[in-house]
Amino acid sequence: MKLSKILVLGCLSLSLSACQTVQTTQGGLVGIDRTQIMSPLVSSQSLMQQAALSYSGLLQKESRQGALNPNPAQTARVRTIAYRLISQVAVFRPDAVNWKWEVNVIASPEVNAWCMPGGKIAIYTGIIDKLKLSDAEIAAILGHEMSHALREHAREQASEQSLMQIGMLGAQLSGLGRGTLNAANQLYNVGVGLPHSRTHETEADRMGVELAARAGYDPRAAIGLWQKMSQLGGAPPEFLSTHPSPQTRMQDLQDYSARVMPLYEAARK
Structure with missing residues (x-):
C-alpha cells in the first residue's frame, strides 16, 4: 500500500476512535435517555457560532424586506409563549438557561418554524395564520423546535455525515467500485440516516410536550396540531421519511401528553 494511503487510513482510524458517546440532556419525566455519538470534528461551540452568524444575517435580510416582526402584537404573543418555555429548559439541560435565546417572527406564507443551535428561534406567519394556532399549539411547535436544539440533533446529524464521509473515503481507498459505494450510501440512508431522523423527531415531540406542560400549556394541543399538519399534504412511506407517519406521531x-398532564x-395552580 502506498504511504499516502497508509497515512490517510491512519487519520481515519484516529478520527473514528476519537468519537464521543454523550448524553446531551437529562431525561426529564418523558425519559429521553438515548446516548449519542458525536464526532470530534463537529463541536457544539462551532455550531452555535455558525448559527448566530446565520441568524443575524437572516434577520438583517428579513428586516430590509419588511418581513421581520411585522405585527408587534403577534410578536409579543409568540415571545411570551417562547420565554415561558425557555424558563423550563433546565429540566433537560441546565446550561441552556444561559444560552443567548432569541425569538422572532418572519412574515412568510411558509408553514415553518425552527430553532438553531444555541437557541435562535424563528416562526413564520404562514404556520400561525394558516393553521389558526392557539397559544398551546404555538407552545407545541416552539417546544418541539427548542428540543431539537437542546438535544443537539443538528450536531448529531453533522457527526453522522462526517463519519459516513470518512467511511466512504476509506472504502474508496480500499478499492471498492462506485456502484458498491452508491449502494452502501443508500443502505446507510435507509438503515441509519432516516431512522435516526425519525428518532430525533420523536424525541423532540416528547420533550416538547413536557416543556409545554411545565410552562402551563395543555400538552394535548400537540395532538390537534399534528392533525392539522397532516391535512396539509401527503407524505412518503414512514421507512423512507425523515418524520414519523402522522398516525405514529399522534x-x-x-401517550406522552398523558404522562405529563x-x-x-x-x-396551572
Missing part, C-alpha cells in the same frame, strides 16, 4: 403524542395541572 399515537405517541397521546400532572405537570400541566400543577403549573
